[in-house]
Amino acid sequence: MTAPTDPKLAAIRDKVHAGERLTFDDGLALEATSDLFTLGELANLVRERKNGSVTFYNVNTHLNPTNVCVYRCAFCSFRSDLKGPTGYVMTDEQILGRAREATERGCTELHVVGGLHHQLPYEWYLNIIASIHREFPDLHLKAWTAVEWDWFEKLTKRSTRDLLAEMRDAGLGSLPGGGAEIFHPEVRSKICDYKADADQWLGVHRTWHELGGKSNATMLYGHIERPEHRIDHLLRLRGLQDETGGFQTFIPLAFHPSNNPLGKGIPKPSGMMDLKVMAVSRLMLDNFPHIKAYWQMLTAKVAQVAQSWGADDIDGTVVHEKIYHAAGSDSPQEMTVADLRRLIEEAGRVPVERDTLYREVVRDQPVGKRWQTGRRLVTLN
């Protein structure tokens, strides 16, 4: 590989090869370059240092128990007003039915997020976790974004620590990374004023990590934010990870402009931008073990290529994805394990099924029958 002609990029290349931490200005220089191949070379170096040639995937399903939400984030195509024509609240039977379906399909994880309903109490959200866990104790429940936890605190006037501990005892497995959007107040005040701010978002994750839990982090890019806002976002996450070490995965989320007020006049992020953000994230987040190319947001094609631009995870089978499809995602709702493995193998990587906590899942029969997770052998119906 020839050295880059841009002296700033050449200096960054030396730092990455030496394993040195990159600065805010380094991040801006990475954002400014159009030398996509050097970005890929450097991000791939870090990716292979951390995860070799493995790309992870999982067998999972989504559950969005309600789309009714008190907030009106400008980028959101999922939410509904309390009496809006598209508003819904799933019944207990529907919720347990979704968990049963997930278990029968061999899922190891249920990803549970939704709206902040005007009238439903915290106990409704708690009961979702408790009732699923009672019936399906082997299903890992990755539930409620930091924005939802902040809402629970407002509803109950109890501390987030207390609520997190209570829900953990009821069956909560880990926290998803949603709700982070862009932390910088110049942007956050325009796209999601009112909901949890950066310090509140980070505070929820800090508390969960202090309780011994693991979580993920995200960034919504490709709308009105500028490169300095993205680098600021990454460095705030890196700072918390230095403190706690509780983050597992960072997931850059490409903005989808359909059916939301923010999207008017804004095109979808290009493939160039998707790969650049992926690579810059891998390089700046030197203390995050994993970077995910979430195929639902990026398309399967970009997620496949992103495995050479820093990503070591492409998420899972998903099923029942509502949030990004409402915003115009034209990815399929679901991917089979064979599809995921093909995407990985064609990219020259080694597919490894993981559970939510990145333990390898070893199945002794095809998905949906009988399988092993870590050291536990689980028999399904």
Ligand code: SF4
């Ligand atoms: S992004 Fe979440 S908090 Fe914001 S309006 Fe949509 S559902 Fe509500």
